[in-house]
Amino acid sequence: MKITIKKARKKDFKKVLGLINELAKFEKLEPPGKKEAKRLFRDAFGEKAKFKILTAAEGKNILGYAFYFFTYSSFLAKPTLYLEDLFITERSRNLGIGKLFFKELLRIALKNKCGRMEWCVLDWNKDAIEFYNKLGAKPLSDWIYYRKVL
C-alpha cells in the first residue's frame, strides 16, 4: 500500500500519541502523561496552535510522525523550520519514510521562506546521524546547547 505524508488531524491524535510514547521509550526519556496529552491536543489543534504534526499514513495505519514549528535566525532574518521530533515505528524503518518526511518538510520550509532546517539528535543514535549526514545536513559542533528547567 502507498505511504503518504499528511497533516495530522484530530482523529489521528491517539495514534500519534502512541508514537510519541514509543519515541520517548527509544530515547530513554519521560513520555507525556494524561495531563500532557490533553495539553498536546489543545496546542496541536486549538485556536492558537503552537506546533504542527505530519504523519506517514498507509491506509488507516500511521507509521511515523514529524513534529515541527518555526524558529527564527536574527542574522539571516529568516524563519527556520525546527524539527522537534521525527519518528518512524520500528517495523516500518528502512522503507524510505524518513526521506518522504524530509521531502515534505523541505517543501514546507521553502514555502515559508526559511533559510534553514534544524533539529537535535542523540549522540548514540548512529542510524539517525548517518541519515542526516546523507541529507547534506551538518552538526554545529562549535555550539553548546543549554537548558534551564523551570
Place this chain on the structure above:
Amino acid sequence: MKITIKKARKKDFKKVLGLINELAKFEKLEPPGKKEAKRLFRDAFGEKAKFKILTAAEGKNILGYAFYFFTYSSFLAKPTLYLEDLFITERSRNLGIGKLFFKELLRIALKNKCGRMEWCVLDWNKDAIEFYNKLGAKPLSDWIYYRKVL
C-alpha cells in the same frame, strides 16, 4: 542612571540593529545586510511578529538586547522560551545586565507556562558559559545540533 529591561519599540530598531551587528562581529558570523534589516523590522513589529526583542535601556541609550521566541517540547507538552540572541555591548558588561535580562525572561517564561528556557552558546565563549552555569542551566552534552542550509 538606572538600567531597565523593556520591550523593544519601533524607534529602538536602529540601535538594536547596531547591537545585532556587534554580536555578529563578536561571534565571527555574517551580520544582517540591508535586505535582512528590512525583513527583521517587519518580522519584529509587523502584524505576524515572528520573535520578540527586549532591550536594556539606560535613558536613551540601549546597552544590550535579547531576542527570543517560543518553541515547544512534545514530551513536556509545554512551550519553551528559546533565547536566540543575548548581547550586551562591551563597555556595559559586568554591570549585572545579563542577570536583569534573565530575571525578565524567566518572568515571561513562567507567565507563558513554559517548562524550560533554552539557548546555544559558542564553545569558546567562556565568560558566557560561566554565567549560564551560575544560573543553574545545564549543557545538553548528549545531543548534537544539526542544520541543513536551504
